[in-house]
Amino acid sequence: MSLRQIAADVQAGRVTARQIVEDALSAIDAARDLQAATHLHRARAVACAERIDARIASGSQPGPLAGVPFAAKNLFDVEGFVTRAGSRATEANAPAGRDAFAIRALEAAGAILVASTNMDELAYGFSGENAHDGNTRNPRDLERSAGGSSSGSAALVAAGAVPLALGTDTNGSVRVPAALSGVAGLKPTYGRISRSGVTPFVRSLDHVGLFASDVRGLALAYDVLQGRDGDDPVQTPRAAKQASPGLGAGTFRAARLGGYFDAPLHPDVRAATDAAAAALGARETVLLELAEAARAASFILTTAEGGQEHLPKLQSQPERFGPLVRNRLRAGALVPATWTACAQKLRRRVTDELCALMREADILIAPATPCPAFPLGTDDWEVAETTLPIRLGIGMFTQALTLTGVPVAVVVCQGVESGLPVGVQIVGRPFQEATVLGAALHLERAGFQMAPQMREPTHA
Amino acid sequence: MRTFLPPPPDFDAAAYVREAAKAIGLTIPPEELAEVALNLERTSGFAELLANVPGLDAEEPAPVFRPGGDAP
Numbered sequence: 412m413s414l415r416q417i418a419a420d421v422q423a424g425r426v427t428a429r430q431i432v433e434d435a436l437s438a439i440d441a442a443r444d445l446q447a448a449t450h451l452h453r454a455r456a457v458a459c460a461e462r463i464d465a466r467i468a469s470g471s472q473p474g475p476l477a478g479v480p481f482a483a484k485n486l487f488d489v490e491g492f493v494t495r496a497g498s499r500a501t502e503a504n505a506p507a508g509r510d511a512f513a514i515r516a517l518e519a520a521g522a523i524l525v526a527s528t529n530m531d532e533l534a535y536g537f538s539g540e541n542a543h544d545g546n547t548r549n550p551r552d553l554e555r556s557a558g559g560s561s562s563g564s565a566a567l568v569a570a571g572a573v574p575l576a577l578g579t580d581t582n583g584s585v586r587v588p589a590a591l592s593g594v595a596g597l598k599p600t601y602g603r604i605s606r607s608g609v610t611p612f613v614r615s616l617d618h619v620g621l622f623a624s625d626v627r628g629l630a631l632a633y634d635v636l637q638g639r640d641g642d643d644p645v646q647t648p649r650a651a652k653q654a655s656p657g658l659g660a661g662t663f664r665a666a667r668l669g670g671y672f673d674a675p676l677h678p679d680v681r682a683a684t685d686a687a688a689a690a691l692g693a694r695e696t697v698l699l700e701l702a703e704a705a706r707a708a709s710f711i712l713t714t715a716e717g718g719q720e721h722l723p724k725l726q727s728q729p730e731r732f733g734p735l736v737r738n739r740l741r742a743g744a745l746v747p748a749t750w751t752a753c754a755q756k757l758r759r760r761v762t763d764e765l766c767a768l769m770r771e772a773d774i775l776i777a778p779a780t781p782c783p784a785f786p787l788g789t790d791d792w793e794v795a796e797t798t799l800p801i802r803l804g805i806g807m808f809t810q811a812l813t814l815t816g817v818p819v820a821v822v823v824c825q826g827v828e829s830g831l832p833v834g835v836q837i838v839g840r841p842f843q844e845a846t847v848l849g850a851a852l853h854l855e856r857a858g859f860q861m862a863p864q865m866r867e868p869t870h871a
Numbered sequence: 872m873r874t875f876l877p878p879p880p881d882f883d884a885a886a887y888v889r890e891a892a893k894a895i896g897l898t899i900p901p902e903e904l905a906e907v908a909l910n911l912e913r914t915s916g917f918a919e920l921l922a923n924v925p926g927l928d929a930e931e932p933a934p935v936f937r938p939g940g941d942a943p
Contacts (some may be wrong), residue, residue, distance in 0.1 A: 524889065704924050707876075707917035712873055726896055738903055742910035745891045750918040755932035757921055762933065800875070 414479050414574040414628030415489025421478030424467055428460035428478035428523065435480035435525050438572035442866040444553065445570060446545040447563035448526040449485050450492065453486070456480070456525045463521060474521030475631055481575040482568075484536060484561045485527040487511040488608035496610040497530040497541050497560075500724045500731040511608025511617050512640045513577055514715040519744035520635040525573065528563025534579060534612040535717055535736045536560050537587045537806040538787070542733030546787050550864040551593055551831055555784035558591030558805070560584040565592040565622050568831075571863025574624040575632050581613050582709055583779075585620035589821040590779035590834025591805075593861040595851065596622045597629050600841050601816030605640035613716040614645070616709065616813055625860060626822065626852040630654040633844060647842070654845040659852040661845075663773035665693035668838070670703035672808055675795035679826025679833045683859075684778045686824070689836040690857040691850060693776055697768050699811075701761040706811040706854040708754035708761075715751045718743025735802075762815045769817075769840050774850045777812070779821050779834030780805050803835040808836065818844045832861055876916030884908040884915065 412420075420426045437458070439448050463473045483489070486496040488507035495501050509515075514524055529547045531539060531736050539547035539562025549555040550570040557566040561578025565588035568576050578585045580598040587598025597620055604619040611617055621636070622657035623629040637651035669690045676684070687693075699705075718740045724731065725741055732740065768775065782794045792801035799805070812819060818841070821834040835854070839847035851859075878884065885908040892899050899907055921927065 674925070701924070704921055707920045711914060711921070712915045714910075717911075722895065722897070726898070729898075738906040739910050741892075741897060741899060741903075741907045742888070742914060744895060744897060745888055745907075745911060746914060747918075750914070752926060752932065753918065753921040753924075756927050756930035757924060757935060758933035760927065760930050 412574065413624050414631060417479050417574060418475060421463070421467070422472060426779065428463040429457065431478045432456045432460040432480055432523055432525060434793065435573055439526055439567065442550070442567065442570045444866070445548045445550055445566045447529055447547050447566035447570070448482065449529050449544050449563065450527040452489065452526060454523055456523050459518065459523045474519065476517060476635060477521035479522040479524045479575055480573050481517060481522050481577065482526040482528045482564055482573050482854060483524060483577040484516055484530050484564050484579060485771060486530065486579060486610035487514055487577055489514065489524065489527060492614045494610050496534065498732065499543050500721065500728060507608070509608065512605040512642065513636055516636050516638050517632065517659045520832060522575065525577045526567065528567060528576065530562055531560035531738045533721065534560040534581060534584055535739065536802060537583060538802050539588065540735060540787060542735060544865045549592055549784050550866065552784060554786055556787050558588030558784065563586050564659055565589055565594055568622045568624060569864060571865045574628055578620050579609060580615045580618045580620040582713055582805040583815050585622065586779050586809040586819060586821045586834070586836060587806050589622055590823060591784040591832065591854050592673060593823045593832030594622050594624065595626050595629050595823070596620060596821040597633055597848070598819045599633060599844050600818045601632045602645050603842065604636045605646045607640055607642035611720055613713045615712055615716060617634055624863065626848060626855045627658065630658050630848045649842060652845060654848045655827050658845070659849045660714060661849055663850060664697045665691035665774040665776060665850065666697045666772040667693045668699055668777040669696035669777050670698040672777045675781050675797035675799070676778060677794055677829070679783060679828050680778045682827065683833045684776065687776050687859065689852055690854055691774060691776060697772065697775070699765060699768065701757065701764050702811040704757055704762040705814045707805060708757040709810045709814045711746065711750050711754045713744030714739060715746035718746065758814045765815045765817065773839065773846055776839040777836045777838065778808050779836045781807060783826055783829045783831035783833050812838060815819040817841055818847045820847045822851050822854045823861055824859045825861055835859065873914055876920055878915040879913045879919045882912070882915055884912040887911065
């Protein structure tokens, strides 16, 4: 069931929130071979559902997301639990004193947290491989990556276990797993959604983002996540701007990003990008000349800030970091200031360049990843006769855009050749999420949506 | 297409890592030094690409500190 169907049924009393929560917990249990959930919040979810059912029985409405079960990447604080962020380096931290702002916002609208989800350790990766919690498996093909770093959140939505999940996106950590797992995803504008209660990775690039079973569900959840939070100094002071009312009613001019974004592309990705461009009437191809440099700058800021973020524990407890992150973070902690200074200057210039392109186009279209999901454990992967170090290369198109902070949605379709999901990025102007989601809805209606891949319950 | 970008000429990443780690109190076991150096060398390739963007020196960096926040 879609997010909106669940909310409508719960609001109308056709089903109880308690039943919805039980179904979601059973579905997550049936999907445990995905290694997507790291913790089930069963008691809390049931208590929350009973409160919602009591409110409905007494004639009041709990909100637009009434009874909608959701999951959150395990770097979102959940009251009473240690926020592990997929690492052992965090295990000795104190339990969270309250829920992250994003969880509070969703629950204030009637949604119910049911699970925390697996991720790349400390959000540093695109593959969903985790040395401590196991590798997240893609529901479309269990041997393949679900994409990361918000891997478990995307996988649970793709498996139909929950219709909504929270993730974070620093270089593509919502957009890559949305594309590889085959669900709709949104990285809103930098600073739009409060990050308080979210374990930081790269403070100048971290965004809260989300996955949903459909675009209208994304918009509904995005609307309640925009609340002002005095605890986040990075959050924009701009007033909330609702995306759901009139979603998809406006018109927009779309263009396609070429050049850097045109290679290497798996045939399925090229076909999807062509189809999206045609569906949105994007006849013109434009060039972001600084795209490759922007990707380089994002890489430098990420490794440098990530290294600084974790330096105290790299000094005192290095053995607690897994092998995929430990020496990358150490190298990051040693990055010369000259390199990060250049990256910040490049950030200004590429943001100006992108904004200039967007004077002529409301929406830009680009592939989300060079290829569909790759096998777990892969170092190098060939895409269109180019060998990519795939744990890094899978994010080459998302990482090039992240520096500008603009809102980007991802919608997906099934590749003809691979049979796997492929994703397209829909890029908008800063704080124009409604336009981005409107274009996403247009594409969804044109076939850019994949049905969930339900997991069959297993009986011991 | 190149898989990784070339580092700056004459950059000895292992020697740099060995010395700079001391400056920030970071102990790197000898058996892991080569991997740290490889990662830094990879980053240096990206830095070299930025170093060759024309006119970047004169650019205003992106982050702007606003005393008192963004309130009107």
